[in-house]
Amino acid sequence: MRLAIVGYGKMGKEIERLAIERGWNVDIHIDIDTPPVTKAQRENIDVVIHFATAKNIINDLTPWAEAHKPIVVGTTGWQEQLQSIKTLVTKNQIGLIYASNFSLGVNIFFHLIKTASQMMDKFEDYDAFIQEIHHKNKIDSPSGTALTMGQIILENLRRKKELLNETSHNKIRPEQLHISSTRSGTVVGTHTLAFDSAADSIELKHTAKDRSGFALGTLFAAEWIRDKKGLFTMDDAFQDIFNQGNR
Ligand SMILES: NC(=O)c1ccc[n+]([C@@H]2O[C@H](COP(=O)([O-])OP(=O)(O)OC[C@H]3O[C@@H](n4cnc5c(N)ncnc54)[C@H](OP(=O)(O)O)[C@@H]3O)[C@@H](O)[C@H]2O)c1
Numbered sequence: 001m002r003l004a005i006v007g008y009g010k011m012g013k014e015i016e017r018l019a020i021e022r023g024w025n026v027d028i029h030i031d032i033d034t035p036p037v038t039k040a041q042r043e044n045i046d047v048v049i050h051f052a053t054a055k056n057i058i059n060d061l062t063p064w065a066e067a068h069k070p071i072v073v074g075t076t077g078w079q080e081q082l083q084s085i086k087t088l089v090t091k092n093q094i095g096l097i098y099a100s101n102f103s104l105g106v107n108i109f110f111h112l113i114k115t116a117s118q119m120m121d122k123f124e125d126y127d128a129f130i131q132e133i134h135h136k137n138k139i140d141s142p143s144g145t146a147l148t149m150g151q152i153i154l155e156n157l158r159r160k161k162e163l164l165n166e167t168s169h170n171k172i173r174p175e176q177l178h179i180s181s182t183r184s185g186t187v188v189g190t191h192t193l194a195f196d197s198a199a200d201s202i203e204l205k206h207t208a209k210d211r212s213g214f215a216l217g218t219l220f221a222a223e224w225i226r227d228k229k230g231l232f233t234m235d236d237a238f239q240d241i242f243n244q245g246n247r
Pocket residue numbers: 006007008009010011012030031032051052053054056060073074075076077099100101102103140214
C-alpha cells in the first residue's frame with residue numbers, strides 16, 4: 001500500500017509510524033509549506049489520508065479526486081461543506097470514507113449509545129446529556145465525536161429533538177440535548193453520555209489513551225475504501241465487519 005498523508009501534525013505522524021510498522025509506504029506527506037505534488041507523484045499513490053484543517057479541505061482534496069484516488073478524511077469541523085464533498089465524489093467517481101472518530105473503541109461506543117438510547121426511549125424518567133474533554137490545542141468545539149453521539153441520540157431517543165452546543169443562559173427545554181465541552185491540558189479525548197433520573201444515573205464513557213486507536217482505525221479504513229466507489233462513513237465499514245461475522 002502506498003499512502004499520501006495530507007496534514008503532518010500529531011495524527012499524520014502517528015498514522016505514518018503505524019503504516020511503516022506494517023510495511024506500507026508513505027510516499028508523500030504534505031504540510032502547509034510543502035511544495036505542490038506533481039501529477040506523476042500522485043499517480044503512484046493508492047490511498048490519500050487527510051488529517052489537517054477543515055478550512056481548505058475542498059482545495060486539498062480536489063487534485064486527488066481528479067486523479068481518481070480513494071480518500072480517507074479524518075479532519076473534523078467541515079460538516080457545512082458536506083455537499084461540496086459529495087459533488088467531488090460523484091463527479092470524479094471515487095471512494096471517500098470519513099469519520100469524526102476512526103477509533104475502533106469509539107465505533108463500538110457509538111453502537112452502545114444507539115442501543116442504550118433505544119432502551120431509554122421507553123423510560124421517560126431519564127434525561128440525557130453529553131460531556132466531552134479535549135487537550136487545550138483542539139481548534140473545533142464541540143468535538144465531531146460529540147456531535148455524532150448527539151445525532152445517534154436524536155435518531156433513537158424520540159423526546160430529544162435538537163442539540164444545544166453552546167452555554168445555556170436560560171432554562172434548558174426538555175427536547176434539547178445538552179453537549180458541554182471542556183478544553184484543558186493534554187487530554188487526548190474523553191466522551192461521556194449520561195442518563196440521569198431522580199433515583200440514579202447511568203454513564204457510558206469512552207477515554208482515549210493515546211492517538212494509536214485513531215491511527216489504526218484510519219489504516220483499516222484506507223484498506224476498506226481502496227476498491228470502493230461512493231461516499232461512506234466508518235459506520236458502513238463497521239456494518240461490513242458485522243455482516244462478515246454473521247455469514
Ligand atoms: N477522525 C478521527 O479519528 C480524528 C482523530 C484525531 C484528530 N482528528 C482531527 O484531525 C485533524 C488533525 O488533528 P491533529 O491532532 O493531527 O492536529 P495537528 O497536530 O494540529 O495537525 C494538523 C496538521 O495539518 C497541517 N495543515 C493545516 N492545513 C493544511 C493544509 N491545507 N494542507 C496540509 N497540511 C495542513 C497543520 O500545519 P500547521 O501546524 O502548519 O498549521 C498541522 O501540521 C483535526 O481536525 C482533528 O480534529 C480526527
